[in-house]
Amino acid sequence: MTILELHDAYIMQDVNTVLQKVxxxxxxxxxAYLVGRTGSGKSSLLKTLYADLPLPAGTGAVAGFTLPKKGSxxxxxxxxxxxxxxxxxFQLLFDRTVAENLLFVLNATGWKGKARKQQRISEVLMRVGLANSAAKMPHQLSGGEQQRVVIARALLxxxxxxxxxxxxGNLDPDVADSIMRLFQEINNAGTAVLMATHNYQLIQQYPHRVLKCEQGQLIDSAVTPFELT
Structure with a gap:
């Protein structure tokens, strides 16, 4: 089952085309990993996939939804x-506890029932190894723990x-490795992952398909194998 598909897509950042015929x-x-130099279009591609940027040309569908053209x-x-x-x-709300950060998302996405929401918060925090951190404020957590909260929020x-x-990107190697293992677990449970990264060491340690943004093109290791340099 295909959950993400782009065909001859053009990716824009402001008025500039950063990737074409993707x-x-x-x-x-x-x-899959998404790699490329700073400014090569990785973030713009991701923003297009979650509809923060419109798709000016070509077609795209994600999770059964057609990606919007301008204004739609x-x-x-x-x-x-x-x-x-x-x-x-991270983009956590630093004036709220971990649980309140997650509750904010559940409320915003239409969840009903206090007990049901509390149960879901407990489930995702347990899944990312933070079962005892619901009442903590973000500043009381390490960088790696904050990233785990962000992953829990994404799983809600x-x-x-x-x-x-x-x-x-902002984590030391040991913490980065533990976060990567968590992504592997989530992926093994059936969730697809597209991860932009500069960390080639992680890619070598956890090999998967690689998509590379380079000179306005997207190169796919599944189609054209290439060396990571």
Missing amino acids: TFALEKGEF TDKVPYLRRKLGIIFQD NEPVLLLADEPT
């Missing part, structure tokens, strides 16, 4: 409920696809 698909439960945003909330989005800079709506933008 064609690739991701199947249910697949894991009414389906975006429904698309995002099928996705987990993980940012490098049982996404079919996780989009992760440099999720280990």
Whole structure:
């Protein structure tokens, strides 16, 4: 089952085309890395996939939703409920506890019932190894623990696809490895993952398909094998 598909897509950042004629698909439960130099289009591609940027040309579908052209945003909330989005800079609400951060997302995505919401929060925190951290404030957690909260937040709506933008970029190697193992577990349980990263050591340690943004093109290791340099 295909959960992400682009065909002849153009990826824009402001008025500039950063990637052109992008064609690739991701199947249910697949894991792929997204690599490339800073400014090569990785983040813009991810933003297009979660409809933060419009798709000006070509076609795209993610989790059963057609990616919007300019101005067509009414389906975006429904698309995002099928996705987990993980940012490098966490984007946690620092005036709320871990549980309140997660509750904010459940309320925003239409969950009903206090007990049901508390149960879901407990489930995702246990899954990321933070069962005892619900009442803590974000500043009381390490960087690695904060990233685990972000992953828990992304898992709340049982996404079919996780989009992760440099999720280990600010973490030391041991912590990055533990976060990577967590992504592997999530992927093994059936969630597809597309992860932008600069960390080639992790790619060598946990090999998967690689998509490389280079000179306005997207090169797919499943189609054209290449060396990571």
